[in-house]
Amino acid sequence: MKKEEYNIQELLQRDVYVNDVKVGTIVGERHHPNVTRVQSMRIRVEADIQDEYMRKPADLAPLPKELVHSIRNDGAVKLTKSMRELQRRWRNTVRIDEKLYAPDEMLDKAVLDNQGDEIGVIVDLHKKKRTYTGVIVKTRRTIQMEFGVEEFIRIPIGAIARTRESLDEIVLSRTFDKIMQLPTYIKINSDEEE
Numbered sequence: 001m002k003k004e005e006y007n008i009q010e011l012l013q014r015d016v017y018v019n020d021v022k023v024g025t026i027v028g029e030r031h032h033p034n035v036t037r038v039q040s041m042r043i044r045v046e047a048d049i050q051d052e053y054m055r056k057p058a059d060l061a062p063l064p065k066e067l068v069h070s071i072r073n074d075g076a077v078k079l080t081k082s083m084r085e086l087q088r089r090w091r092n093t094v095r096i097d098e099k100l101y102a103p104d105e106m107l108d109k110a111v112l113d114n115q116g117d118e119i120g121v122i123v124d125l126h127k128k129k130r131t132y133t134g135v136i137v138k139t140r141r142t143i144q145m146e147f148g149v150e151e152f153i154r155i156p157i158g159a160i161a162r163t164r165e166s167l168d169e170i171v172l173s174r175t176f177d178k179i180m181q182l183p184t185y186i187k188i189n190s191d192e193e194e
Contacts, residue, residue: 008028010071011026011068012026012027012028013026014026014076014077015075016043016063016077016079017072017076017077017078017079018081018083018086021049022046023045023046023049023063023079023083023086024044024045024046024049024061025043026043026063026077027043027060028041029042030105030165031168037104037107038105039065039066039104040062040064040065040102040104041062041063041065042060042061042062043061043062043063045061053083053086053087054087055091056095056098058095058099058100059098060099061090061093061100062090062093062101062105067080067085067089089102093132094106094125094132094135094157096160096170097162097163099163103125103132106125106135106170107123107125108121108168109121109163109168109169110168110170111135111172112171113172113174113175113176113179114161114172114173114174118143119139119140119143119172119176120137120138120143120153121137122136122137122170123138123152124136126154126188132157133156133157134155134156134157134188135157135170136153137154138151139151139152147176147180149180153189154185154188154189155172155179155185155188156182156184159173159179160172160173161173
């Protein structure tokens with residue numbers, strides 16, 4: 001069986017190993033209509049691995065599907081790369097509500113303010129000095145007209161309160177008009193940030 005043939009249902013609740021070190025357990029993947037867009041699975045990371053290989057511990061993190069090598073005789077998933085490679089991948093993530101998300105897990109998510117009003121859809125991530133500082137959102141026409149914003153705006157990562165896995169949405173910490181008043185919002189959307 002080649003690694004391309006594994007589907008998430010086969011891998012759910014399986015332990016993940018790099019060599020003989022248990023990294024965590026596969027708990028699922030993002031639900032997305034375009035399956036090819038989803039390049040990462042979600043794993044619950046072992047506490048000692050969090051402490052040693054993450055800047056700040058995160059219980060849930062992405063596992064790139066391309067790193068899955070095979071299924072061992074005991075049923076566990078074996079990865080192709082070292083812990084250092086996994087650590088490098090975890091550095092290239094977005095932290096929301098003490099969970100790590102890969103860039104592919106963020107794209108196409110709907111952005112709602114804390115009142116449930118849809119602002120738009122994430123089309124890209126904004127990076128500064130190797131760190132994701134915001135998400136680039138294609139705003140809805142009604143939002144553009146009501147708030148006088150451009151078609152594409154940047155929303156700082158710090159303004160995101162949580163994600164809703166089942167609905168494929170991210171929820172902001174405030175109403176959109178309050179978000180627009182945040183110094184981080186003003187800065188990330190100003191010319192100096194370019």
